[in-house]
Amino acid sequence: MQEYAVILNELAQALRPMSWGVTWFEELASEDQFAVLRDLAVSEDDPEVWSYCEGGSSENVPTTTHERFTDWLRGIAAREIPSWRRLTAFYREEQAQHVKDRRLYCYRINPDGTRTEEF
Template sequence: MLYAHEVVLNELAQGDAPLADGVEWFERLSEGDQREVLRTLVSPPAVMLTKWRFGMAALPVHELTKSFRLLVALFGVADTRRRELYCAGGCAHAWHNLPGGRGAAS
């Protein structure tokens, strides 16, 4: 089962929701929730971000939205690669089968 913010992040990464809508959603969150979303985003493309991850907690508030945009883009790249390599023939991953998404059953 996916948490609500994981659904939003996967919709953004898979191109099922416009980034502008995601940024508006992100900016409406409390600072604590924004930081939690960024922690979640750091996990998917973890190989690319291992070193940066530890400095994330010290980000100034005005850098949170920029970090969100960057991490959604990186998550999209990682998700696309994962789909192409491991899920090309279909899969049972909840995040690849969101209702109305490109991976949803027809």
């Protein structure tokens, strides 16, 4: 167990004053501060996440159960990132092809259906 895990535990149980904990943390090197914060962030359990089936029936039940939130997030990213990559590549190609044709049209449609160009 890391030395700072014991200190953090003592602070959480109010065995040491919080002002002492702040001073202790500020005196740590930046790498150690980062390690303490990283361990604090991952020490909490990832909540269980359910991915629900959307539809019109009243019998919608979860199609997949993920053990942790991060597993669910990785699954979503693995499914969505390839689509976004294809979409952004297509968008860039379209933008490159029509650079010269791009114009801003601003006009008013008159009551009789004619258009009055503003510029």
